[in-house]
Amino acid sequence: MFTASLGVFLFGLLAAIAGGAVGAAIGGNYAFVMTGFMVLASWGIFAATGNTFGFDYLAFGPFFGPYVAFAGGVAGAIYATYKGYMTDGKDVNSPLAGLGKPDVLFVGSLFGVFGYVVQIGIANLPWFGKHTDSVALTVLISGLMARWVFGNTKGRKLFSGSLHNPELFHEGATSFPAKIKPGPNGRWLEWQEKPSQLLTIGSLFGIFAASASLFLASNVGAHFAAQGLPSTLAAANASSFPFAISAIIILFLITNRNMPVQHHVTITAGLGAVHFYPILMGGTFDTFKWTATSTWDSHAWLMAFVALLIGAVFGIMAAAFAEFAARLWYNRGTSHIDPPAAAIWISNTIVVSLAALLS
Structure with missing residues (x-):
């Protein structure tokens, strides 16, 4: 959907900036729960009209797509831990807006954009893009990237997190x-x-x-x-x-x-x-x-x-x-x-x- 034209791509990109921040603000798991509600709402639209725009934009797009909103919440949590705002980088339950730190939400936006671009790239790979779940793979790549970037919380060094x-x-x-x-x-x-x-x-x-x-x-x-x-x-x-x-x-x-x-x-x-x-x-x-x-x-x-x-x-x-x-x-x-x-x-x-x- 978001590769139909430059205008459509930029529309989705701006939406992903906001979607990643929203995911960080309310917490990754709450964002994922909202994805579930968006899918049910989209099914009502779909069954009545045959139109998939609910799935394409609301549930699995930059609005509440997991690779944008949930991934933004995950990245925000590990960044907040890296900065010393919280103590548990695995905490994807806590709404990060409660920290009162705008930079945490901006990191959510950054990873929302990262997820948006990566998902489009995977989905358009020859053969593989149509034989895999590009949304889930993007969520995984985003989590790995966030740990690599902010994962070394003891040394407070960028790009040194141990993946496993x-x-x-x-x-x-x-x-x-x-x-x-x-x-x-x-x-x-x-x-x-x-x-x-x-x-x-x-x-x-x-x-x-x-x-x-x-x-x-x-x-x-x-x-x-x-x-x-x-x-x-x-x-x-x-x-x-x-x-x-x-x-x-x-x-x-x-x-x-x-x-x-x-x-x-x-x-x-x-x-x-x-x-x-x-x-x-x-x-x-x-x-x-x-x-x-x-x-x-x-x-x-x-x-x-x-x-x-x-x-x-x-x-x-x-x-x-x-x-x-x-x-x-x-x-x-x-x-x-x-x-x-x-x-x-x-x-x-x-x-x-x-x-x-x-x-």
Whole structure:
């Protein structure tokens, strides 16, 4: 959308300057919760009109796109720690406007612009841009950049942050997994880091998301087809709905409840279900004609059942990737490098590429 013309690009750029500052002002996680609400609002607009401007600008654009607003909040927090305004660079819950430091908000703006430009660049890469989640990858790159720039809080030196702090690997460990095993402090989510926990969260939330995504792809897709719009339009956005629910659940995590963090699971599982269901039905994602669930026969329901199982498998995969990213970057680090973002971009790439290969 924001590469259509120079004017459109500059409009988005100015919006990103403000969006990054807003994300820093209200705090990264609050900004991400707002992304969830924006997705739900966008779904209402989309289902009624078939227009994706809500997704393109409000939810995943410079208004509350995670690569602008959430990333601005993350960068603002580590900069505030670097400057000594706060003590925890991982604190993406606190609204940074409360510090009363305009420079913190300006850093949010700077990283909002960084995210805006990087996301456009990734999205326009040949092949890769259409086979990955450019939003999630940009969030990861932004977090890594913020740590590299402001991460050395002890020495107060720019551009010297350690990305995964190997000096804090477990002493005496011989294998890499043992070196990055969670220790007593700094763990991401201690209630969902064990294999049994990852399997449970990944599979069940995966099925939860896959079922919602399939229903939306089918019923809204059939509605669009009746209006002369492409029936695949709904499928292309279906996984964002359970993702939005998962994003809003973060609001309860902020209130100091041990809520499950699983937006990486739900968006991956939903994506997997809507990409593999057409293959199971003998078609391809790009050419499949989605029909309302009320018209499905026994075979269609059986293939939908299999698609839910596929969603569960991909959900487990995403949960495992997020925990690995937490152990690699987050647990011993000085700032928030988002494990779900790391999981989403690589999981998306695997799902979309594998579906394309099998089509």
